[in-house]
Amino acid sequence: MSATFLELSAVSKRFSPRLSLGERIAAALGGDVETRTVHAVDGVSLTIKAGEALGLVGESGCGKTTLGRIAAGSMAPSEGIVRLDGVPVIGPGPHPRKLTTRIQTVFQDPFASLDPRMRIGDIIAEGPIAHGLVSKDAAAALVGEWLGRVGLDPSFASRYPHMFSGGQRQRVAIARALAMKPDILVCDEPVASLDVSIQAQIVNLFLQLRRELGLTMLFISHDLGVVRHICDRVAIMYLGRIVEIGAAEAIYGDPRHPYTRALLDSVPKLVIEDGTNVVFKPIQGELPSPLSPPRGCHFHPRCPIAMDRCRGEIPALKASGTQSAACHLAPT
Numbered sequence: 001m002s003a004t005f006l007e008l009s010a011v012s013k014r015f016s017p018r019l020s021l022g023e024r025i026a027a028a029l030g031g032d033v034e035t036r037t038v039h040a041v042d043g044v045s046l047t048i049k050a051g052e053a054l055g056l057v058g059e060s061g062c063g064k065t066t067l068g069r070i071a072a073g074s075m076a077p078s079e080g081i082v083r084l085d086g087v088p089v090i091g092p093g094p095h096p097r098k099l100t101t102r103i104q105t106v107f108q109d110p111f112a113s114l115d116p117r118m119r120i121g122d123i124i125a126e127g128p129i130a131h132g133l134v135s136k137d138a139a140a141a142l143v144g145e146w147l148g149r150v151g152l153d154p155s156f157a158s159r160y161p162h163m164f165s166g167g168q169r170q171r172v173a174i175a176r177a178l179a180m181k182p183d184i185l186v187c188d189e190p191v192a193s194l195d196v197s198i199q200a201q202i203v204n205l206f207l208q209l210r211r212e213l214g215l216t217m218l219f220i221s222h223d224l225g226v227v228r229h230i231c232d233r234v235a236i237m238y239l240g241r242i243v244e245i246g247a248a249e250a251i252y253g254d255p256r257h258p259y260t261r262a263l264l265d266s267v268p269k270l271v272i273e274d275g276t277n278v279v280f281k282p283i284q285g286e287l288p289s290p291l292s293p294p295r296g297c298h299f300h301p302r303c304p305i306a307m308d309r310c311r312g313e314i315p316a317l318k319a320s321g322t323q324s325a326a327c328h329l330a331p332t
């Protein structure tokens with residue numbers, strides 16, 4: 001792997017939720033209406049090296065999809081900078097159009113992301129033709145090549161999305177993204193909507209494509225098992241912040257943050273104890289609302305080893321070996 005390729009520096013994203021009808025009426029009548037802010041992403045810094053796959057893991061609502069959209073250039077951050085190959089490309093405000101070819105995204109729902117009125121071949125060829133990456137005459141060969149690479153018959157180019165299964169549609173979405181020859185592929189829960197057996201096929205496809213193409217990837221998932229198969233490093237996100245990041249083998253073998261440990265413990269395991277029970281420990285409590293995140297360490301209301309200090313002081317990410325954890329009790 002070579003030098004840092006994608007770098008997010010102190011990236012934050014805040015949203016102001018729409019006021020309810022009652023609140024809008026109260027505001028129009030000059031009443032006192034509380035302004036609320038969702039802190040979706042809160043000062044996140046991370047890097048991805050060329051050829052590396054970084055997994056971004058956390059519960060629904062932790063901000064990982066928002067962070068992925070910022071990394072992909074489809075959403076501007078409220079604060080912070082995204083650098084691509086050392087060059088600032090995304091900051092607060094409009095983002096440059098050239099990113100549409102350099103970073104591509106594979107979304108969770110392959111049916112919603114494919115235009116049902118277009119043939120598969122046109123869906124895959126549309127981007128490369130529009131961005132001058134291939135001529136109209138050469139587009140059919142490009143489509144055939146990418147359908148083959150993702151395990152589909154090139155003759156499928158004339159079919160429509162509804163003629164495919166969910167797994168096949170996700171293969172088409174991957175072909176469409178890679179036909180743009182992106183520098184980085186952002187995958188946002190790409191197997192979450194698929195049956196388990198199909199998930200395994202798509203995970204194997206990502207592994208194969210990584211080997212063949214040396215893909216650089218940001219792989220977003222709530223599923224630690226899927227991320228373990230695909231990624232070199234893993235970042236754990238909780239309520240807008242990275243709480244642990246490091247080499248995959250270190251994160252899975254020696255998690256340093258109580259939230260990472262809780263996530264790993266909450267994965268159902270096929271381990272029979274006492275001859276009868278399948279044992280796993282679901283994570284306790286609910287993810288707090290990003291409208292009013294807990295002070296100090298955001299995880300303290302759910303943390304089994306929280307101390308007084310945790311309720312008032314935000315823990316910094318502390319590095320130790322190949323991983324860093326944001327916990328007052330993490331080793332340094």
Ligand code: SF4
Pocket residue numbers: 257258259297298299300303304305306307310315326327328329
């Ligand atoms: Fe738990 Fe405190 Fe560490 Fe947060 S800082 S994870 S509350 S021990």
